[in-house]
Amino acid sequence: MTYSSNIHSIHYRFENLRDLLGKAGAARSGDSLAGVAANSAEERVAAQLALADVPLQSFLNEAVIPYEQDEVTRLIHDSHDRAAFAPLSSFTVGEFRNWLLSERTDDAALAAVSLGITPEMAAAVCKLMRNQDLIAVARKRRVITRFRNTLGLQGRLSVRLQPNHPTDDPHGILASTIDGLMYGAGDAVIGVNPASDDPLKLRPVWDLLAALVERLEMPTQTCVLTHATRQIEAIEQGAPIDLLFQSIGGTEALNRSFGISLALLREAQHAALSLKRGTVGNNVMYFETGQGSALSANAHHGVDQLTCEVRAYAVARAFDPLLVNTVVGFIGPEYLFDGKQITRAGLEDHFCGKLLGLPMGVDICYTNHAQADQNDVDDLLLLLGAAGVNYVMGVPGSDDILLGYQSTSYHDALYVRETLGLRRAPEFEDWLQRMGLTDDEGQLTSSTELAIPALTRAAALPT
Structure with missing residues (x-):
């Protein structure tokens, strides 16, 4: 027609x-x-x-x-x-x-x-x-999900603590994690992008994160963002996996390029559910998407990148995820040229995801060859906070030393929460108060440094 x-x-x-x-x-x-x-x-x-x-x-x-x-x-x-x-x-x-x-x-x-x-x-x-x-x-739409805490409530903004390390060094990952906890980050997930896909190197990261959560009795979830097949294999071998991660797209051809299908995602979901590691809910899936991915894989069928992106949300919706994250500026200026295009795309993705009933987060980011800078990140962060985004990223110093891109920092999350009067996930907020890291209003306490020795001892991290 x-x-x-x-x-x-x-x-x-x-x-x-x-x-x-x-x-x-x-x-x-x-x-x-x-x-x-x-x-x-x-x-x-x-x-x-x-x-x-x-x-x-x-x-x-x-x-x-x-x-x-x-x-x-x-x-x-x-x-x-x-x-x-x-x-x-x-x-x-x-x-x-x-x-x-x-x-x-x-x-x-x-x-x-x-x-x-x-x-x-x-x-x-x-x-x-x-x-x-x-x-x-x-901002009208609240999408609430649960695993070890409750995400997406009105007046709340959560943060994925992203402690990536270029060699997956356990001490480096733990140091960045403790740093993030000092700023009250981590209620969405503590999620590591591994440098290696070697199962022998992945298992120590899963064990490390699980031990950290257990020792600190921390009401949050962890994830190692490797391929779904690796995670299924690890579950079969007894790995302590909380969330099952996978990048997804809006066309069968794109998903095939990722090495996945709808059947594989269903198998992965069943594997994660079988572990029964959630305490307040069983939303076990974590998906990431991004405008331009279909075009970059020559899998777009002549469909514009926003429509391809939103079709990926139909895939996500079928698996009741805890988290969905559009990594909005990660692919590069070939797809989103500058800060204006990145800002528009972030607002579009969040809006469309919420309309379809998804718990949307946004990695507000850009690559160093894009026509964008941290002022663009600041602007989009505030706009998405006003729009009721479920969560954003917490990257040490805004600069991911593994992935080589710029995102939002632990400090940025403090800023937008303070500016817009937003709180953390309630269970995580209560834990931070018990640890002496925040007061009853969710503000960082002046005695934060006193908690560092206790956290590092519990985490078995050398001081």
Whole structure:
């Protein structure tokens, strides 16, 4: 089906929904590289005008990637909840936007329709919204998940403590972890990106993190972000794994390039659940995504990068994750060129993920060859804090010495919590108070240094 609109007596025609979605999106380098972006600002506006008039029902009748060719498309179609979609079924994309922005549409209303919203619907309405619209809607939606603590509550912002080390040295990982705990980071997860995929080197990291949590009686979860197959093997060998991590994408071809399928993810979820390591819940999956990944793997099928990204959220939604993290600027300027594009993409991803009912976090980051700096990180951090993001990263000094990119620091989390009046996960906050690291208001105490010897002894770390 073709779509069209007129501006200044110029007729713009779009071949299909895939073409229309690509042309209607905010300008970004990846879509230009893929040849799916609008050729001018005027054509972009024409596409947005046409998109606003598209009935939401059209997204159920026209797949951007054919059903027969892609298991993600099949997942989206086969799991669509018609009853949940019913309140939206008469809307166009423009009317859907108005409904989302209405004061009468609250968290309960958004939750009720969540399973009726397909990724393409979410991406479409996102393309009609200003940044403030994305913030206004996303902040209404709270997605709460549990493992050893409770994440996503109103007025809370959690932090993934990311103590990466270029040689996976246990003392280096522990030192960075203790440093992060001193700043009250780690309630989302203590998650290590390993330098090696060697099982003999991975197991000590799992054992180290598990021992740390046990010795300190810390209500949080740990994760080593290696491939799902490695984690399944490690579970079979008795490794103390809390969360099962995997990078995922929005097309079958992209997931194949990651060495995964929906069946493998289901096997991994079952393996993690079998350990029964959660104490307050059983959300055991941790997924990471990122705009541009499908294009970088030549697995995008001519679909724009936002729509591909949101299709990955349909994959995540099928596995009830504890955490979903869009690593928004990690791939590089070929896909998100500068701070403005990174900011827009971060707000888009968070909004679309929340719309689909996911516990969204954002790694607010950039590579050193992008046209961005820490001021852009500061801006997006504050915007996402206002939008109700579930969690952000805590990287020592904002500079990840393993992955070679810039993100948010332990100090940045303190800043945004103080500025916006946000607290940590309640169980973790109580633990910090018992350890003498924070007061009743969640503020770091003047006696923080007194807790260091106790933490290092418990962690078996040389002082």
